[in-house]
Amino acid sequence: ETGVTQTPRHLVMGMTNKKSLKCEQHLGHNAMYWYKQSAKKPLELMFVYSLEERVENNSVPSRFSPECPNSSHLFLHLHTLQPEDSALYLCASSQDQRSNYGYTFGSGTRLTVV
Amino acid sequence: AQSVTQPDIHITVSEGASLELRCNYSYGATPYLFWYVQSPGQGLQLLLKYFSGDTLVQGIKGFEAEFKRSQSSFNLRKPSVHWSDAAEYFCAVGGPDKLIFGTGTRLQVFP
Numbered sequence: 001e002t003g004v005t006q007t008p009r010h011l012v013m014g015m016t017n018k019k020s021l022k023c024e025q026h027l028g029h030n031a032m033y034w035y036k037q038s039a040k041k042p043l044e045l046m047f048v049y050s051l052e053e054r055v056e057n058n059s060v061p062s063r064f065s066p067e068c069p070n071s072s073h074l075f076l077h078l079h080t081l082q083p084e085d086s087a088l089y090l091c092a093s094s095q096d097q098r099s100n101y102g103y104t105f106g107s108g109t110r111l112t113v114v
Numbered sequence: 115a116q117s118v119t120q121p122d123i124h125i126t127v128s129e130g131a132s133l134e135l136r137c138n139y140s141y142g143a144t145p146y147l148f149w150y151v152q153s154p155g156q157g158l159q160l161l162l163k164y165f166s167g168d169t170l171v172q173g174i175k176g177f178e179a180e181f182k183r184s185q186s187s188f189n190l191r192k193p194s195v196h197w198s199d200a201a202e203y204f205c206a207v208g209g210p211d212k213l214i215f216g217t218g219t220r221l222q223v224f225p
């Protein structure tokens with residue numbers, strides 16, 4: 001248990017479906033992140049939230065929609081995805097967004113788009 | 115431009131042998147440096163980090179890394195590898211509010 005919990009662990013969805021990924025941390029961290037991990041590519045930062053406010057959005061397609069209702073929870077809402085969106089989606093948290101002592105990662109959600 | 119390079123995509127070692135994983139970076143200021151490990155089906159776990167001070171840092175699981183400013187490197191080492199060390203290792207570089215990851219090095223350990 002890393003302190004950051006992601007559900008579901010695996011998700012298969014059709015291109016017309018709508019689904020959500022959930023991330024939860026009870027470490028008292030104030031910053032949360034979504035990363036995309038594809039084979040043979042560096043981790044891609046998608047979104048950053050600090051104190052529930054989105055502070056970074058790295059040119060992510062609008063079919064990915066994040067939500068941070070409180071400092072402990074982070075969601076990634078998915079709709080009309082493409083097969084190239086299949087990847088491991090990792091959530092991470094850190095103490096705060098302006099002091100980088102290292103991130104705590106969840107185990108990820110393996111997403112397959114069919 | 116800021117970047118991280120892990121030149122070795124895949125390394126194979128025998129159990130008990132020593133290990134060195136390479137990491138080179140390009141960063142405009144004094145960087146924060148990290149090594150993470152990812153076991154199959156898992157997220158990334160922080161092994162060690164360097165912010166300042168002693169350039170040789172100790173981490174968990176018997177790993178250490180040395181920051182060499184002149185070479186822009188932060189190589190990860192372990193004197194004797196165990197079979198359980200088989201995983202993917204990521205070097206990351208950044209500042210207070212940013213982290214850039216390398217593409218990773220997959221470590222395979224033979225008995």
